[in-house]
Amino acid sequence: MALSSVLYGEITFSEGRVQHSNFNDFQVARMNVAPRVTHVHIVDSDQPSGGVGEPGVPPVAPALCNAIFAATGKRIRRFPIGAQLKS
DSSP: OHHHHHHHOOOOEETTEESOOSGGGSOOOOGGGSOSOOOOOOOOOSSOOOOSSGGGSTTHHHHHHHHHHHHHSOOOOSSOOHHHHHO
16 A cells, blocks of 8 residues: 555546546556565554554655665655656
8 A cells, every 4th residue: 555655646637527536547556566575573562452554654655765765876756756767
């Protein structure tokens, strides 16, 4: 979900209407762009569990942008970044 938002998360409008009707015409990340390895660290706590999936979403954008900068020297300054990767 986070990778889809960072790479492709743009909603386009035409004449005041959203051009996307559902996920069939809204690009989402597929398995071929997913990381091959993901490390998950669960921290022991006496607190009740909750929100296990959502906290990982916000750090994806800065982590990916920093990785792109480390690999290419190019800073990403706006989202979605998909089109910027092609140039």
